[in-house]
Amino acid sequence: MGYLDLNAAYAQTPPLDAFTGHAAARGEVAEFSPLEWTTILMSRRDGLSSLGTPGRFARFLGRLFGIDHKPRLADARLEALRRFAVLSWVHGYNVPKSEFGVFKAAGYSMSQAETLLASVAITRADRGR
Template sequence: MAFLDFAQALAGPQMAVGAARPAPAVPAIRVEAQATDFSAQEWQIVDLARTDGLRSLRGPGRFARLRKWIWGEEHSPTLASERLEALRRLAVEAWHKGYAVSLSALAAFRAAGFSTAQLELLLATISAGRTARVPRS
C-alpha cells in the first residue's frame, strides 16, 4: 500500500532520480470554425428552389430539344456556379421529398464545400417551411 502525507503542501509520490518526466502538454491546434449559416445569395437560391420541380433536376426532354431545334430557344434551370447548383439541387429535392434526399445530392453538396452544420440547417429550415405551407384545395 502507498502512503501519502496530506499534512505537507504539494505532497505526492516522489519521482525517482533519472525517471522520465511526463511530456509537456501539446498546445491545441486551432481549427477554423466552419460557417454554419448561408449567405444572402445562397438563401435566395433555397427560396427560388421552392418553385422548381423535380423535372428541373433532369436534362432537357424531347420537347425542350425540339423547341431549341425549331426556334433556337434554350432554357436551362442550372446555375453557372457549381457550388450554387449543388445547393439548388439539394434544396429542390428537400422541398419535394423532405429529409429523404438522394445520396448523390448529399455527396455533391458536401463536395461543393458545404459543412454538415449547413446541411442540417438547410434541411431543418426547409422542413419547417414545408409544414407551414397552406394545403392546396
C-alpha cells in the same frame, strides 16, 4: 469543502447548432449568405425536371412550342445548393445520399445541410397549416 468546476466542463462541449440541436463540428459554419438563402427560396418553384438535362425530343418540343427549359446556374457551388434545395423541397429529409456527397464536394458542410433541411421542413409545415 469541494466544489464542481462547471466552466471546465462547458469549455469541452462543442456548441449546438441552432436549428437541429446537434453538436456542430469544430470549424463548421451552419450559416448561408443572403445570395445562398435567395437560391434556396427560389428553388421552391423548381421541380424535379429542372435537375436533369432535357433530351433531344424535349428540346425539339421546346423549340416548337416556345417552352424554355430551366438552365443551370453559372456558379457550380450555387447549382449544387439549388439541386440539394430542390430535392429537399420535394422530398423533405429523404434526399439521396449521393446528393449529400455532391453538396459536401461543393464546399458546404453537413451542418449547413442540416440547417437547410430543417429550414425547408419548417417552411413546409407552416404552409401546410
